[in-house]
Amino acid sequence: MTKIAVTVNGTLHEAEVEPRTLLVYFLREQLGMKGTNVGCDTTSCGACTVLIDGESVKSCTVLAVQADGSEVTTVEGLADGDELHVVQQAFHEQHALQCGYCTPGFVMATVSLLKENPNPTEDEIRHGLEGNLCRCTGYHNIVRAVQAAARAGT
Amino acid sequence: MSILGNRVLRKEDPRFLRGEGRYVENLPLEGALTVTFVRSLFAHARIAGVDKSAAEALPNVQVLTGADIDVGPIPPPPFPGLEQGMARPLVAVDTVRFVGDIVAIVLSDGRAAGADAAELVMVDYDPLPVVVKPADAAKDEVLLFPELGTNVAARSGSAEHDEKLFDGCDVVVSGTNISQRMAPSPLEPRSAAAEVGPDGRVTAWLSTQTPHQDRMVLAGVLGLDPADVRVIAPDVGGGFGAKMLGVEELLIVWLARKVGKPVRWTETRSESMVALSHGRAQHQSYTIGGTRDGKVLAYRLEALQDCGAYPALGAFLPNLTALMSSGVYAIQRIEFEGRSVVTNTTPISAFRGAGRPEATQAIERALDAFAAELELDPVEVRRTNLIPKDAFPHTTVTHAAYDSGDYEGALDLALHAAGLEELRDEQRRRREEGGAKQLGIGISCYVEITNGIDETEFGEVEITEDGGAIVRTGSFSHGQGHETTFAMIAAERLGLPVEQVTVVKGDTDDVARGTGTYGSKSTQIGGMAARLAADEVVERAKQLVADYFEAGVADISLDLALGRFRVVDAPEPSLSWPELAARAAADGRLGELKMAHDFKSSPTFPFGAHVAVVEVDTETGQVELLRLVAVDDAGTLINPLIAEGQVHGGVATGVSQALYEQVVYDEDGTPLTSTFVGYAFPSSADLPLWEVVEMETPTPVNPLGAKGIGESGTIGATPAVHSAVLDALAPQGVRHIDLPANGENVWRAIQEAKS
Numbered sequence: 074m075t076k077i078a079v080t081v082n083g084t085l086h087e088a089e090v091e092p093r094t095l096l097v098y099f100l101r102e103q104l105g106m107k108g109t110n111v112g113c114d115t116t117s118c119g120a121c122t123v124l125i126d127g128e129s130v131k132s133c134t135v136l137a138v139q140a141d142g143s144e145v146t147t148v149e150g151l152a153d154g155d156e157l158h159v160v161q162q163a164f165h166e167q168h169a170l171q172c173g174y175c176t177p178g179f180v181m182a183t184v185s186l187l188k189e190n191p192n193p194t195e196d197e198i199r200h201g202l203e204g205n206l207c208r209c210t211g212y213h214n215i216v217r218a219v220q221a222a223a224r225a226g227t
Numbered sequence: 228m229s230i231l232g233n234r235v236l237r238k239e240d241p242r243f244l245r246g247e248g249r250y251v252e253n254l255p256l257e258g259a260l261t262v263t264f265v266r267s268l269f270a271h272a273r274i275a276g277v278d279k280s281a282a283e284a285l286p287n288v289q290v291l292t293g294a295d296i297d298v299g300p301i302p303p304p305p306f307p308g309l310e311q312g313m314a315r316p317l318v319a320v321d322t323v324r325f326v327g328d329i330v331a332i333v334l335s336d337g338r339a340a341g342a343d344a345a346e347l348v349m350v351d352y353d354p355l356p357v358v359v360k361p362a363d364a365a366k367d368e369v370l371l372f373p374e375l376g377t378n379v380a381a382r383s384g385s386a387e388h389d390e391k392l393f394d395g396c397d398v399v400v401s402g403t404n405i406s407q408r409m410a411p412s413p414l415e416p417r418s419a420a421a422e423v424g425p426d427g428r429v430t431a432w433l434s435t436q437t438p439h440q441d442r443m444v445l446a447g448v449l450g451l452d453p454a455d456v457r458v459i460a461p462d463v464g465g466g467f468g469a470k471m472l473g474v475e476e477l478l479i480v481w482l483a484r485k486v487g488k489p490v491r492w493t494e495t496r497s498e499s500m501v502a503l504s505h506g507r508a509q510h511q512s513y514t515i516g517g518t519r520d521g522k523v524l525a526y527r528l529e530a531l532q533d534c535g536a537y538p539a540l541g542a543f544l545p546n547l548t549a550l551m552s553s554g555v556y557a558i559q560r561i562e563f564e565g566r567s568v569v570t571n572t573t574p575i576s577a578f579r580g581a582g583r584p585e586a587t588q589a590i591e592r593a594l595d596a597f598a599a600e601l602e603l604d605p606v607e608v609r610r611t612n613l614i615p616k617d618a619f620p621h622t623t624v625t626h627a628a629y630d631s632g633d634y635e636g637a638l639d640l641a642l643h644a645a646g647l648e649e650l651r652d653e654q655r656r657r658r659e660e661g662g663a664k665q666l667g668i669g670i671s672c673y674v675e676i677t678n679g680i681d682e683t684e685f686g687e688v689e690i691t692e693d694g695g696a697i698v699r700t701g702s703f704s705h706g707q708g709h710e711t712t713f714a715m716i717a718a719e720r721l722g723l724p725v726e727q728v729t730v731v732k733g734d735t736d737d738v739a740r741g742t743g744t745y746g747s748k749s750t751q752i753g754g755m756a757a758r759l760a761a762d763e764v765v766e767r768a769k770q771l772v773a774d775y776f777e778a779g780v781a782d783i784s785l786d787l788a789l790g791r792f793r794v795v796d797a798p799e800p801s802l803s804w805p806e807l808a809a810r811a812a813a814d815g816r817l818g819e820l821k822m823a824h825d826f827k828s829s830p831t832f833p834f835g836a837h838v839a840v841v842e843v844d845t846e847t848g849q850v851e852l853l854r855l856v857a858v859d860d861a862g863t864l865i866n867p868l869i870a871e872g873q874v875h876g877g878v879a880t881g882v883s884q885a886l887y888e889q890v891v892y893d894e895d896g897t898p899l900t901s902t903f904v905g906y907a908f909p910s911s912a913d914l915p916l917w918e919v920v921e922m923e924t925p926t927p928v929n930p931l932g933a934k935g936i937g938e939s940g941t942i943g944a945t946p947a948v949h950s951a952v953l954d955a956l957a958p959q960g961v962r963h964i965d966l967p968a969n970g971e972n973v974w975r976a977i978q979e980a981k982s
Contacts, residue, residue: 152245195916
């Protein structure tokens, strides 16, 4: 077991983890934060996307020990109380989610994308989010939501 | 003004956006054991032995094998003509029949420990000959169930040929088509948990589309009283036809009772890709004949359906293909012959469209081939054969009773939106220039069937003490937005704001009965049941108000705009829902404001037309979809925002069948596409924005006028895109490309045409 200290959504967590523990399972099983979903085991679908020190990563491909000393932001950390984050609100208004399973990953990936590129073209959005998969929406309204969030400013 | 037809934002969104989705895997279940399935790595083999000693040497690990299981095997679903001898053991006893068949169960105290132990379960396999292709299976040389002497699980249509079928035809054209095997791939892999309560009742939490039906199957297979089984489907991350009760869920409930502790299982993706049912996998041969001016006189379709290793719903789906084989066309002579055969592959069940995409793919390819042979415009050949608008209701020679339609209207709308003339001009220009990148334009017309087997759905409306309403529905939502759509339907009848109506679903203790969601039937029967229950609640409420006002019930009216009851023509006295509910609660009469309704209906037939525009690189075979114009008419729309979302997702899947996805096995039956790395699941970078054109032709079948919208996009899109790719390559002499029309298949087709 290895001791790590990770700040998740502003709260410092110190924990003992098996070295092989993936960050997503550290979040879900040790911290009980179930907002980050697991959709594949090959880093293909992006359902598990979180931010480490502001940068989006697929948390099924990061070991918990690699996150030692860093700041992790998950979907649970985005809204300000009752008020949804601009990206969450845009996904709601553009009907960019159906079953909701890929949604936390898409929202986090979008937050990261818009931070790097506040005014992306449709093509930049599509390529910027190609690491996230959705079976329900055909991506149409997700692209619209990212455009709406960009207009609203993050 | 009615709320129906408005783009109401979804009530269920916030919990998903905040990461508060209630998926089964998120359920805290104190002390639950983790189940890990050991699955066959061989497609067909005898099990010579299972050595579990090394696995059980690990702490807190228990391993069970087929010999330990005292229930099953599970016969195929009880559809007429389905070979009942091809039963599936819950855990293989002596033979495995596909890669993914369960050979042992590991119980452990965690996910990682389970994976470690599963690797130590040593299975001794004696390989058997493997049959992967349905055409080979049909030869009955390698048999999956030798005692039956055949691989044929079911037959559909008629094996008899009418020698005169094509009499009078000037031109007869034949061809083949493969509706390739696809993996439904809901983003949430399956997850199940079960616990036996102190009273002996078992609760199962399932990621399923059909909680009430699952409860009945669980009770039946496990020999329990249905009253002692509670199924809860919380939030479910997509289903697409594949999430109905499987052997895994049966085993989870059986295990919870066996070990006396709660147990849970969550599928990994690579497990899901071999263990969750696949869809399509139908091989078709068509012959179409007609007059020189483009009138189709006769059509024959033969379907060879791959069932996978154990016949499931997929074995039966050619019946739906047969029913819908006439498509949108008035064809006087149709023959259909279907055979469903088992192979050493993952079982085939429903996948978005389920039997109807196959019908549309066949007739649309046949129409195109017929038009090409006649050197006629495929649009004009379609027009010549479309069932006219004034012919409804119309029953096809295959006995499909189409309710309402305007097929030419849909075609005109799609062609106009696409700008066909400009597209043809651009195509001509590119062909004259002779560059590598050529334009292709594809058109499809389709009709499909929803609520295909005349089902009944349950709805209940209850007024709560605060004057709001609860709608309980036997339908289920795994992404379709029932919490909003059904709330709108009830709110409109009650005169309540949508926010005051809460939809409850998925818990068999809370919702008396139900069928779940599949076949695009929810709104037309579940929504109708909710509507009629709401109407009955309003009648009960009027009686209450009449009592309170000492007036005749006939004189009480409900002002829907205000949600207020009053005596006709008088502004006062009046009662709002909250006032009425409070008073009724105080009088002990609130229970009167709860009514249930079971609504049964015949099928409805959504229809539409799609136009696809592709750019094909004639040197590399690379295809880019530039545009997809979709007219999908599902009758009256309750919430166009949600309906469009259904079309978007449906179209994406249809396009993906045309261009990308395919489950592939090697000749040994080893799956080559068992992860999202190997399987061509499209990303946002692979697809364009969709051009959705609304059209609403109400059905007379239900008072809402609504048909199903969940699968239409899928059904229309595949043949349009397929046709567009072929259209681009017509000057190269390419007449046939197997789906998916990916770079490799297109390049090969070009090379073949050159040689």
